[in-house]
Amino acid sequence: AQRVTQPEKLLSVFKGAPVELKCNYSYSGSPELFWYVQYSRQRLQLLLRHISRESIKGFTADLNKGETSFHLKKPFAQEEDSAMYYCALSGLGQGAQKLVFGQGTRLTINP
Amino acid sequence: ETGVTQSPTHLIKTRGQQVTLRCSSQSGHNTVSWYQQALGQGPQFIFQYYREEENGRGNFPPRFSGLQFPNYSSELNVNALELDDSALYLCASSLRVGGAFFGQGTRLTVV
Numbered sequence: 010a011q012r013v014t015q016p017e018k019l020l021s022v023f024k025g026a027p028v029e030l031k032c033n034y035s036y037s038g039s040p041e042l043f044w045y046v047q048y049s050r051q052r053l054q055l056l057l058r059h060i061s062r063e064s065i066k067g068f069t070a071d072l073n074k075g076e077t078s079f080h081l082k083k084p085f086a087q088e089e090d091s092a093m094y095y096c097a098l099s100g101l102g103q104g105a106q107k108l109v110f111g112q113g114t115r116l117t118i119n120p
Numbered sequence: 121e122t123g124v125t126q127s128p129t130h131l132i133k134t135r136g137q138q139v140t141l142r143c144s145s146q147s148g149h150n151t152v153s154w155y156q157q158a159l160g161q162g163p164q165f166i167f168q169y170y171r172e173e174e175n176g177r178g179n180f181p182p183r184f185s186g187l188q189f190p191n192y193s194s195e196l197n198v199n200a201l202e203l204d205d206s207a208l209y210l211c212a213s214s215l216r217v218g219g220a221f222f223g224q225g226t227r228l229t230v231v
């Protein structure tokens with residue numbers, strides 16, 4: 010079964026502190042993992058994909074196949090990072106097709 | 121380049137009625153996916169259309185149906201509405217690979 014688990018519904022950190030949003034997955038095959046973000050009153054948008062191995066807005070995420078995890082990290086949180094974050098997966102090669110989403114983590118950065 | 125647009129933004133229907141939601145895909149994108157997002161949950165995949173053919177379906181009953189048109193725009197139709205169909209319906213367009221681009225959603229309330 011395909012499943013994405015984000016164990017924290019809410020996460021609150023202070024500005025300048027490190028942030029880690031957890032994501033674990035189960036998938037019988039080779040997955041492609043994504044992080045999507047939704048800022049207040051904006052649409053859901055792609056933050057990063059594991060295939061791209063890039064850093065967006067200071068965020069990085071490494072796919073750990075042994076632990077079936079794809080945690081999102083940022084060394085120094087900024088107030089504008091406050092948003093809803095969703096981890097998602099699809100089959101490798103399927104790109105953005107048929108995404109399976111986690112329940113989301115609401116990140117709040119306190120000043 | 122235009123983004124993904126959905127209409128209407130909100131609507132209220134009575135149980136048992138039928139509803140049609142519309143989506144215009146991002147310019148050049150030939151794949152459209154529909155998702156249902158209940159309150160406090162991540163988006164759930166309903167189905168996907170690629171070049172006017174259904175290309176995968178999630179765990180939704182047949183009363184959820186769709187269409188894709190030659191210009192790649194799409195419709196989601198729901199028959200015999202139930203109270204549990206109340207949700208935010210998201211449309212996402214993409215190429216066969218790459219990230220999905222989401223619309224702002226249609227908020228459906230069934231009373």
